[in-house]
Amino acid sequence: MAGRSCKFLLALFIAAMAASPLALAYDPSPLQDFCVADTASSVFVNGLVCKDPAQVSASDFAFSGLQNAGDTTNAFGSKVTLVDVRALPGLNSLGVSMARLDIAPGGLNPPHTHPRATEVLTVVQGQMYVGFLATDGTLFAKVLSRGDVFVFPKGLVHFEINCGASPAVGIAGLSSQNPGLIRVADSLFGSTPAVSDKVLAKAFRIDAATVQRIKAQFATKK
Missing domain, CATH: 2.60.120.10 (Jelly Rolls)
Known part of the structure; x- marks a missing residue:
């Protein structure tokens, strides 16, 4: 019975982990005391490459x-x-x-x-x-x-x-x-390339001329 119970609990644990494998996954977790970003590195990773600890300062x-x-x-x-x-x-x-x-x-x-x-x-x-x-x-x-x-x-x-x-x-x-950072208005009306006037007019229930007037305001800020 004890062995059967252990197997049942193990199965529940595996099922729970499979159901939410990314529940605790946010930014990369540190595997050492620190990983100071090496901003001079050209290597592309999910985060930034660590600087040589010998080169790190306060x-x-x-x-x-x-x-x-x-x-x-x-x-x-x-x-x-x-x-x-x-x-x-x-x-x-x-x-x-x-x-x-x-x-x-x-x-x-x-x-x-x-x-x-x-x-x-x-x-x-x-x-x-x-x-x-x-x-x-x-x-x-x-x-x-x-x-x-x-x-x-x-x-x-x-x-x-x-x-x-x-x-x-x-x-x-x-x-x-x-x-x-995603600014809602900037993203929709000031994107490059531009979001279609037809898409924005239908989404905001306004006419294409109004969309163009709004887009012009965001274009002047670039």
């Missing part, structure tokens, strides 16, 4: 600049300063990155997604109205003040807008060394 694990306010004098009134593996080579294989978000009064960090990362945002100054859209179209949104935290699940469209009278600042943690 500066590979440090980044300076988040104390400086981002320039929000742009069409959106916002600026994201991203600290990913390209800015901080020591993040390679560790599965994390971070960013500073600056938003002027009335400014917006437009709807976007991070295809490879969940984001946790902490407001450190001002107020923000933030939210994300679930796959069924439900909006989860809330006004945040200093010290408040909000999480945006991996891959879901989300946004932040300054709803206060003074500049707003947030610090975000992301669960990938290279979270990626």
Whole structure:
């Protein structure tokens, strides 16, 4: 009986693993203390090649600049300063990155997604109205003040807008060394090559002339 029970439990374990083989698969996991990115390497892998440990220094694990306010004098009134593996080579294989978000009064960090990362945002100054859209179209949104935290699940469209009278600042943690960024409007109306006017007109239920006017606005930003 004991042997039969063990075989049954083993079968359940194998079935569970087969049903979700990628459940724990995100960024590459470290197999040593660190794998500082060798940005000079031309080898293409899923991540970045490790620098020779003998060539690693403390500066590979440090980044300076988040104390400086981002320039929000742009069409959106916002600026994201991203600290990913390209800015901080020591993040390679560790599965994390971070960013500073600056938003002027009335400014917006437009709807976007991070295809490879969940984001946790902490407001450190001002107020923000933030939210994300679930796959069924439900909006989860809330006004945040200093010290408040909000999480945006991996891959879901989300946004932040300054709803206060003074500049707003947030610090975000992301669960990938290279979270990626897809701005919804930019991707659809400013892509290269362009998405067909017919596709966009039908998707947004507008006419082709309106699509062309919107596309022209994004073309001027390139």
